[in-house]
Amino acid sequence: MSQLATVHIGHWTGAGTGVTVLLPPEGTVGSGEVRGGAPATREFALLDPARMMDRVDAVVLSGGSAFGLAAADGVMRLLHERGSGFATPAGPVPIVVGMSLFDGVLGPHAPGPAEGRAAAVAALLGEPLRSGKVGAGTGATSGKHSGKLFPGGFGWAQRRIATGASPTQDTTIALAAVAVVNAWGDIIGPTGSPTFSDADGVPLPARGAGQGVAPQGLQATTLVVVITDARLSKLDCHLLAQSGHDGLVRALDPVHTRFDGDAVVALATGAAGIAGDTDALRAATPHVVADAIRGAATPAA
Amino acid sequence: MSQLATVHIGHWTGAGTGVTVLLPPEGTVGSGEVRGGAPATREFALLDPARMMDRVDAVVLSGGSAFGLAAADGVMRLLHERGSGFATPAGPVPIVVGMSLFDGVLGPHAPGPAEGRAAAVAALLGEPLRSGKVGAGTGATSGKHSGKLFPGGFGWAQRRIATGASPTQDTTIALAAVAVVNAWGDIIGPTGSPTFSDADGVPLPARGAGQGVAPQGLQATTLVVVITDARLSKLDCHLLAQSGHDGLVRALDPVHTRFDGDAVVALATGAAGIAGDTDALRAATPHVVADAIRGAATPAA
Numbered sequence: 001m002s003q004l005a006t007v008h009i010g011h012w013t014g015a016g017t018g019v020t021v022l023l024p025p026e027g028t029v030g031s032g033e034v035r036g037g038a039p040a041t042r043e044f045a046l047l048d049p050a051r052m053m054d055r056v057d058a059v060v061l062s063g064g065s066a067f068g069l070a071a072a073d074g075v076m077r078l079l080h081e082r083g084s085g086f087a088t089p090a091g092p093v094p095i096v097v098g099m100s101l102f103d104g105v106l107g108p109h110a111p112g113p114a115e116g117r118a119a120a121v122a123a124l125l126g127e128p129l130r131s132g133k134v135g136a137g138t139g140a141t142s143g144k145h146s147g148k149l150f151p152g153g154f155g156w157a158q159r160r161i162a163t164g165a166s167p168t169q170d171t172t173i174a175l176a177a178v179a180v181v182n183a184w185g186d187i188i189g190p191t192g193s194p195t196f197s198d199a200d201g202v203p204l205p206a207r208g209a210g211q212g213v214a215p216q217g218l219q220a221t222t223l224v225v226v227i228t229d230a231r232l233s234k235l236d237c238h239l240l241a242q243s244g245h246d247g248l249v250r251a252l253d254p255v256h257t258r259f260d261g262d263a264v265v266a267l268a269t270g271a272a273g274i275a276g277d278t279d280a281l282r283a284a285t286p287h288v289v290a291d292a293i294r295g296a297a298t299p300a301a
Numbered sequence: 302m303s304q305l306a307t308v309h310i311g312h313w314t315g316a317g318t319g320v321t322v323l324l325p326p327e328g329t330v331g332s333g334e335v336r337g338g339a340p341a342t343r344e345f346a347l348l349d350p351a352r353m354m355d356r357v358d359a360v361v362l363s364g365g366s367a368f369g370l371a372a373a374d375g376v377m378r379l380l381h382e383r384g385s386g387f388a389t390p391a392g393p394v395p396i397v398v399g400m401s402l403f404d405g406v407l408g409p410h411a412p413g414p415a416e417g418r419a420a421a422v423a424a425l426l427g428e429p430l431r432s433g434k435v436g437a438g439t440g441a442t443s444g445k446h447s448g449k450l451f452p453g454g455f456g457w458a459q460r461r462i463a464t465g466a467s468p469t470q471d472t473t474i475a476l477a478a479v480a481v482v483n484a485w486g487d488i489i490g491p492t493g494s495p496t497f498s499d500a501d502g503v504p505l506p507a508r509g510a511g512q513g514v515a516p517q518g519l520q521a522t523t524l525v526v527v528i529t530d531a532r533l534s535k536l537d538c539h540l541l542a543q544s545g546h547d548g549l550v551r552a553l554d555p556v557h558t559r560f561d562g563d564a565v566v567a568l569a570t571g572a573a574g575i576a577g578d579t580d581a582l583r584a585a586t587p588h589v590v591a592d593a594i595r596g597a598a599t600p601a602a
Contacts, residue, residue: 191491249550255587
């Protein structure tokens with residue numbers, strides 16, 4: 001499977017870094033929210049419900065810290081070549097949202113336009129969707145608050161939600177989430193315990209770390225995209241993104257710290273042709289997001 | 302005990318409704334955030350970190366839905382009589398933040414200025430701090446999303462946080478939370494399971510309820526105040542309030558719904574004379590808030 005809830009997803013995987021691109025169908029509405037202290041994002045101002053633009057043509061998740069935001073350039077050009085984007089007299093302007101994480105790969109080694117394009121092409125080609133240390137999750141780790149590096153990576157989850165409409169036809173809608181987990185905190189399981197124990201971790205580089213103290217130059221981030229194939233307004237997508245952050249709270253501890261660039265985008269593709277029950281979607285979203293985070297890195301994987 | 306982390310707290314308890322007043326010491330800095338869909342608040346615009354005012358003289362939690370915001374009037378007058386507030390040429394203007402919840406007591410039956418004053422006087426008199434169905438928690442319930450009313454109420458929790466400063470003196474600071482739990486969702490325990498089972502609930506009034514559907518006229522809300530006796534900036538208090546909302550996520554499901562007026566205020570009294578470690582405080586806050594929520598209503602209480 002390379003589609004989640006009608007969104008095509010593809011990875012480019014490099015040496016200690018990577019890119020993951022999500023290509024939703026035409027007509028997708030999106031919004032988002034940042035709750036971490038150290039975000040690296042592109043087009044997030046536009047995701048504010050008060051702004052006019054409500055379409056999203058692509059979401060680019062990348063390593064390489066803020067350098068990795070360049071990966072969106074390659075996706076912009078690819079989409080422009082395909083005629084996708086917000087129509088203007090001068091041609092389409094694709095709305096490409098970017099979110100990057102710190103995996104220690106900087107400057108010329110960070111993912112750029114070519115790597116972003118490669119991930120977008122992979123999404124279009126329909127390669128099977130892998131999880132773990134792939135795409136933007138390649139260099140991702142967790143548990144840095146404890147002075148160790150525990151596994152991180154790319155994960156996803158999905159379920160179907162009843163809409164409560166006619167019983168004579170299929171009125172369920174899809175709710176999915178992808179997560180790139182590079183958290184400052186621990187990944188915690190459904191009963192609140194850390195997923196990894198000391199034996200799973202490797203010590204942080206010697207420049208120092210400690211509880212509540214940022215190791216110099218080491219930052220963190222968990223990036224999430226919530227997806228439904230129902231129709232939602234941009235404002236409802238914003239509320240869905242808020243519930244997405246509640247999923248981070250369920251699966252990470254500590255969460256939303258100063259050192260995390262925690263950010264969530266929510267997309268409603270509308271491909272199911274059904275208006276979404278925002279409340280039912282929001283109630284399920286923290287569970288789906290937590291599942292996606294936990295699926296990014298599993299013990300003995 | 303009537304003090305938590307140097308903040309005096311008092312209840313007025315009426316028939317199916319009530320008021321709880323928090324009176325922090327002079328010099329307290331505060332901020333706050335709303336994450337629920339149906340808030341009833343007073344002075345929240347002022348809590349935005351971008352606004353000039355950073356002091357908080359009182360926080361008033363009340364039943365009576367938006368009518369209950371009148372309870373703050375009585376606290377305003379009491380504080381004015383005592384000379385407390387932001388100094389102006391015309392005399393002090395107390396900064397009194399209000400948050401109310403829907404307990405079904407409306408109009409002339411809702412708490413007003415006299416009830417607010419009574420709760421403030423109780424705080425000053427140092428009456429022992431009770432939890433459960435007292436003060437603003439008197440008419441509070443939980444679990445309404447399931448079509449039943451489960452217990453709710455007023456709860457609190459506290460712990461001490463190491464600052465990492467000199468080992469030769471007491472450098473721990475207090476972190477506390479109070480919660481009035483009137484949630485749309487269930488209260489969930491540390492391992493994620495609902496605290497109450499069907500046998501603990503009573504059916505909602507006949508006008509109807511169901512998963513994801515608001516019973517007509519029945520709303521919900523969880524109100525939290527996070528308190529530390531450390532010194533923090535207003536901006537850091539805002540971040541502490543954000544972490545307070547993460548505590549709601551740990552102890553309530555679903556949380557932050559359209560029908561909840563979920564709101565958190567964070568106060569830093571500075572009485573400990575120590576600058577707070579914002580990151581350590583924020584990491585502990587979800588746990589303290591979750592404990593306060595769970596302490597508001599316990600099985601077979």
